[in-house]
Amino acid sequence: xxxxxxxxxxxxxxxxxxxxxxxxxxxxxxxxxxxxxxxxxxxxxxxxxxxxxxxxxxxxxxxxxxxxxxxxxxxxxxxxxxxxxxxxxxxxxxxxxxxxxxxxxxxxxxxxxxxxxxxxxxxxxxxxxxxxxxxxxxxxxxx
Numbered sequence: 001x002x003x004x005x006x007x008x009x010x011x012x013x014x015x016x017x018x019x020x021x022x023x024x025x026x027x028x029x030x031x032x033x034x035x036x037x038x039x040x041x042x043x044x045x046x047x048x049x050x051x052x053x054x055x056x057x058x059x060x061x062x063x064x065x066x067x068x069x070x071x072x073x074x075x076x077x078x079x080x081x082x083x084x085x086x087x088x089x090x091x092x093x094x095x096x097x098x099x100x101x102x103x104x105x106x107x108x109x110x111x112x113x114x115x116x117x118x119x120x121x122x123x124x125x126x127x128x129x130x131x132x133x134x135x136x137x138x139x140x141x142x143x
């Protein structure tokens with residue numbers, strides 16, 4: 001099975017001091033590793049405190065550094081009974097998916113990134129895909 005690797009750098013936002021915006025709050029840059037397979041996409045998400053208003057960071061009391069936020073999947077078919085379909089998914093070609101993930105599982109993936117580098121993360125995500133993702137033929141067998 002062939003996979004396509006993708007890393008997305010998703011910009012942060014800071015609307016706290018912008019009266020023109022009708023939105024509020026702030027969120028730092030996110031780094032999303034995506035491993036796209038035939039039946040699902042596995043993601044590893046890192047959240048940062050890196051705001052677009054970075055010059056003001058010294059005035060902000062940030063409560064975390066880089067945070068391993070999620071190791072999860074966006075699957076084309078349900079992976080367990082009564083799993084809910086997500087109607088807006090930018091990871092799968094259909095625009096829909098069955099999503100599940102865990103912040104706790106992201107810790108091990110982050111440890112691999114820091115200690116062994118990017119290739120270890122891709123290998124871990126590949127293993128995760130193969131251990132979790134039910135393919136359409138197997139889903140029929142489970143019924």
